[in-house]
Amino acid sequence: EVQLVESGGGVVQPGGSLRLSCAASGFFFEDHIMHWVRQPPGKGLEWVAHVTWDGVQTYYADSVEGRFTVSRDNSKKTLHLQMNSLKTEDTATYFCAKDIADRDYSGYWDLWGQGALVTVSS
Amino acid sequence: NLMLTQPHSVSESPGKTVTISCTGNSGTIAANYVQWYQQRPGSAPTIVIYEHDQRPSGVPDRFSGSIDSSSNSASLIISGLKTEDEADYYCQSYDTFRHSVAFGGGTKLTV
Numbered sequence: 001e002v003q004l005v006e007s008g009g010g011v012v013q014p015g016g017s018l019r020l021s022c023a024a025s026g027f028f029f030e031d032h033i034m035h036w037v038r039q040p041p042g043k044g045l046e047w048v049a050h051v052t053w054d055g056v057q058t059y060y061a062d063s064v065e066g067r068f069t070v071s072r073d074n075s076k077k078t079l080h081l082q083m084n085s086l087k088t089e090d091t092a093t094y095f096c097a098k099d100i101a102d103r104d105y106s107g108y109w110d111l112w113g114q115g116a117l118v119t120v121s122s
Numbered sequence: 123n124l125m126l127t128q129p130h131s132v133s134e135s136p137g138k139t140v141t142i143s144c145t146g147n148s149g150t151i152a153a154n155y156v157q158w159y160q161q162r163p164g165s166a167p168t169i170v171i172y173e174h175d176q177r178p179s180g181v182p183d184r185f186s187g188s189i190d191s192s193s194n195s196a197s198l199i200i201s202g203l204k205t206e207d208e209a210d211y212y213c214q215s216y217d218t219f220r221h222s223v224a225f226g227g228g229t230k231l232t233v
Binding site for chain 2: 047110112
């Protein structure tokens with residue numbers, strides 16, 4: 001089955017860390033740019049980060065630069081998001097998404113996970 | 123930074139046509155492709171328009187997209203509105219210079 005399944009969400013205190021994972025199946029994971037997008041409760045979508053197909057290049061939103069790290073393990077078909085120095089404003093549902101293009105960026109993200117809720121609260 | 127501005131909400135009757143705008147803050151919006159995503163409550167987004175005006179397979183032809191370089195804006199047009207079209211719609215584009223992705227704030231469509 002073609003799908004993305006996020007895991008690792010939960011409740012964490014401000015200043016704490018959390019690692020999200022996104023397990024891919026049913027497609028050639030190693031051929032696609034992968035993204036993280038978040039959505040605070042009741043609010044809009046915010047792009048967080050993306051990683052190239054080979055894991056060499058990573059890009060981040062200004063709001064998470066220096067605190068979050070995106071990585072991937074193509075041998076295990078898994079995408080990760082390491083989140084450090086978490087703030088209350090990082091509270092959101094985090095989605096992973098697949099770019100449809102083959103080893104390139106297109107903006108056409110054809111597969112999304114169901115989302116993982118991260119709550120940052122004391 | 124690329125910023126995309128959408129109306130907060132729009133409302134129209136079943137069978138009518140609605141247009142949702144997405145305005146860029148700098149440069150030309152036509153320089154990088156604009157995509158449109160639909161998100162229903164409790165679900166992940168799904169794409170309805172890519173590369174300004176292309177429709178993915180499975181998306182009804184009631185959905186169309188356009189670009190107006192003179193106003194630096196993109197539009198999502200939905201004709202023959204159905205109650206099932208009620209959702210939030212987001213425009214999305216890419217800032218090539220900064221290698222970052224921008225989403226509009228989202229528009230809540232009520233039918």
